Amino acid sequence: MSESPNAARAKVASQLQVNLISPNHLQENAAKLREIGRTFISDTISVPTPEMYTYAVNATLGDDVYSEPTMLALEAHMAKVSGKEAALFMPSGTMSNQIALRTHLKQPPYTILCDHRAHIYKYEAGGSAFHSGAAVTPVIPANGHHLTLPDVQANAILSDDIHIAPTEVISLENTLNGTIFPQEEIIAISKWAHANDVKMHLDGARIWHVAAETGTSLDELCQPFDTVSLCFSKGLGAPIGSCLVGPAAFIKKARWFRKLFGGGMRQTGILAGAAAYALTHNFPKLAQTHALAQTLEAGLKEIGVRITSGAETCMVFYDPSTVGITYDEIADCASELEEPLVLGGSRLVVHIQTTPEAVQDFLSIVRTLAEEKKAAGFVPSADASASAPTDVYLRRVPKTK
Incomplete structure (x- = not known):
């Protein structure tokens, strides 16, 4: 006896069902937001806030x-x-x-x-x-x-x-x-x-x-x-x-x-709503972002790291070889923190959700490594002159603990 049309439709419907929302989504998203606040690879990784979503969902359909x-x-x-x-x-x-x-x-x-x-x-x-x-x-x-x-x-x-x-x-x-x-x-x-x-x-x-x-x-x-x-x-x-x-x-x-x-x-109204919210509420935050990038640049200079392109806005390009460090050494130490930092190569991008603590943790890593290299006999380079930046987009994924 063949299936009834209703039974066949129900079978197809059951095959298509999917639930993508984790039962722990609130905690997972909170953890992701903390990671984003400690990620220096790009400003594209910044995420909508609950307030942006609340505004956007009221857009037209x-x-x-x-x-x-x-x-x-x-x-x-x-x-x-x-x-x-x-x-x-x-x-x-x-x-x-x-x-x-x-x-x-x-x-x-x-x-x-x-x-x-x-x-x-x-x-x-x-x-x-x-x-x-x-x-x-x-x-x-x-x-x-x-x-x-x-x-x-x-x-x-x-x-x-x-x-x-x-x-x-x-x-x-x-x-x-x-x-x-x-x-x-x-x-x-x-x-x-x-x-x-x-x-x-x-x-x-x-x-x-x-x-x-x-x-x-x-x-x-x-x-x-x-x-x-x-x-x-x-x-x-x-x-x-x-x-x-x-x-x-x-x-x-x-x-x-x-x-x-x-x-x-x-139905792009929700996207337009998010953009409108960003223009209204996030543009004013950019000056703080620039100040944080300047803090990052000043800290690296104080350590002796060469700045190849300074913090005119939200990016700093740097070369740590002047204090005997490689990008990989920095990234490895960053990935071993209790709350890891996510880094690329020579490019550091500060965004509206970057935390001041992330900047200080990054500078602490570089400072510690530089001190270790100096103690081991490395002589810091006196040449801290700027050169053209190498815009490396490579992401270093934090190690799994």
């Missing part, structure tokens, strides 16, 4: 491919505060950058000019070539800190020589490795670019830090650029999302590309 009121309100707000005509929410900063470039670049051949350390060049999986068929001109800044107009002029391609792909877009990044790009230099590059019919895009994933540190408004920081990508999940602590801002016609086309790329989303 529309479908963003059609119309989502809370998201439309967020996009309108981002356009206004950035001084642009329109904005478009994206799942990630990488998608926001890549769709911006794809929308700018209409017909090959063409080249994108950027800093050799730029995220669009090093950390977006070759997206410019894949999505846009674009060549990239990565430029090493002569001053070791930021591109200047002479750097751009020396490397931009304006020729109509058929052997060469002309520069169509200049893409800058602010902050880049935590450093602030001087606004007067950006303006100079922008004026020259626009005079030569070259578009300007900004990867402004962490532009919030520039605004917080310098007191410069977002619209002033964005003004020299045709388009800007702004991340909510870096620095501000939202769970997901970026906004691309620019001219209305440009954003209309970018929305089409977002759909083509698979980025059309549905």
Whole structure:
């Protein structure tokens, strides 16, 4: 005798059932939050607070491919505060950058000019070539800190020589490795670019830090650029999302590309709500983050560690070889603490949930190791001059006790 339709449906339903919430989820999440407060690998690991969730779940329930009121309100707000005509929410900063470039670049051949350390060049999986068929001109800044107009002029391609792909877009990044790009230099590059019919895009994933540190408004920081990508999940602590801002016609086309790329989303009101909460409540915390990063830098200098890129905002790059220590030795000691520290290589990122205790514990490890090396006969290097930072993203997972 065959199963009844109801019995068959019940069997399928039982196969699909799943419970992902641990009975100890409150304790586990509290432990995870403590770990995040002691993690220096990135600011993307910061997490939504209960207050952010409470605010976000009250958002509207529309479908963003059609119309989502809370998201439309967020996009309108981002356009206004950035001084642009329109904005478009994206799942990630990488998608926001890549769709911006794809929308700018209409017909090959063409080249994108950027800093050799730029995220669009090093950390977006070759997206410019894949999505846009674009060549990239990565430029090493002569001053070791930021591109200047002479750097751009020396490397931009304006020729109509058929052997060469002309520069169509200049893409800058602010902050880049935590450093602030001087606004007067950006303006100079922008004026020259626009005079030569070259578009300007900004990867402004962490532009919030520039605004917080310098007191410069977002619209002033964005003004020299045709388009800007702004991340909510870096620095501000939202769970997901970026906004691309620019001219209305440009954003209309970018929305089409977002759909083509698979980025059309549905009930995004909760994501817009989280972003709005982050803008309102987390942006004011960035100044404290910068102060904590400066404490980290000052402590390392006092020990004798070389700083290869200082705490202009939320990042410090360091080289402990001047006191005879390796990154692995620091990471091993950090992983053996009762409450481990999670470290990468040369890059230390302080975020809005980093604890002062984590900073002091890190400095204590480095200080102890340096003293041990000195006692064993190591002579500290007198050369503490800065060199170009090596942005290592490798995560060192704490050892299991």
